[in-house]
Amino acid sequence: MAVLVTGGGTGIGAAVTRRLCTGGDQVAIFGRRAEPLRAVASQTGAVDVVCDVSDADQVAACVASVADRFGRLDGLVLNAGIMVPGGVAQSLAVEHAHQGLRANVVCPGWTVTEMADEEMAEFGASRGGLTAGEAYELVTALVPQRRAASADEVAAVVCWLLSDATSYVNGAVIPVDGGGAAVDVGTVPYDPRVQIRRQDGA
Numbered sequence: 001m002a003v004l005v006t007g008g009g010t011g012i013g014a015a016v017t018r019r020l021c022t023g024g025d026q027v028a029i030f031g032r033r034a035e036p037l038r039a040v041a042s043q044t045g046a047v048d049v050v051c052d053v054s055d056a057d058q059v060a061a062c063v064a065s066v067a068d069r070f071g072r073l074d075g076l077v078l079n080a081g082i083m084v085p086g087g088v089a090q091s092l093a094v095e096h097a098h099q100g101l102r103a104n105v106v107c108p109g110w111t112v113t114e115m116a117d118e119e120m121a122e123f124g125a126s127r128g129g130l131t132a133g134e135a136y137e138l139v140t141a142l143v144p145q146r147r148a149a150s151a152d153e154v155a156a157v158v159c160w161l162l163s164d165a166t167s168y169v170n171g172a173v174i175p176v177d178g179g180g181a182a183v184d185v186g187t188v189p190y191d192p193r194v195q196i197r198r199q200d201g202a
Contacts, residue, residue, distance in 0.1 A: 002026040002028075002071075002074050003075040004076050006029075006076075006080045008037065009031040009039070010114045011113030012079055012108065012158070014029075014036075014151070015155035016077050017029055027047070028047040031048075049062050049066065089104060090105075093170045094171065106154065107181070108177060109148070109181075110140050110177075111151055111154055145179055
């Protein structure tokens with residue numbers, strides 16, 4: 001299988017790349033920063049491509065070069081680190097399923113990644129200088145599993161969706177959040193009306 005992974009230099013994208021390459025798949029990783037892309041490529045054998053996915057012309061050129069190199073593209077993992085609500089990935093499924101396209105969405109909860117570490121540092125600083133670990137503990141206090149995910153746990157679901165095991169899964173939105181969606185915890189730690197206490201009472 002030939003797969004393109006955006007945001008492949010760090011976090012969930014890098015974890016997906018490692019899993020796919022270990023399984024023998026051809027993988028191209030896109031990202032804006034050359035150094036982390038090169039690091040992942042050297043570890044995995046992926047093809048690293050510096051590309052700003054917010055630039056449509058760059059994307060078109062880079063995708064064409066990857067498709068030419070691999071001779072095909074079987075899967076896209078659109079993983080660039082942004083938060084945007086919407087129902088694009090289901091519109092695609094409805095409009096193009098008859099052409100063989102499957103489009104699904106993975107919705108991670110708090111996941112330990114480089115990007116989330118930066119958010120935890122900022123969040124922890126505003127809460128009296130909490131360490132990153134303490135900040136993760138606080139923001140996941142109401143998550144039923146009481147912890148953040150690892151990037152590899154999210155990557156496992158992404159790779160499952162790319163596999164033949166999910167050939168009839170289409171238009172799905174799959175939370176990978178330790179049960180967080182069931183209790184709607186996403187914004188609770190940021191609500192000024194709520195004071196969450198850790199289990200040790202602090």
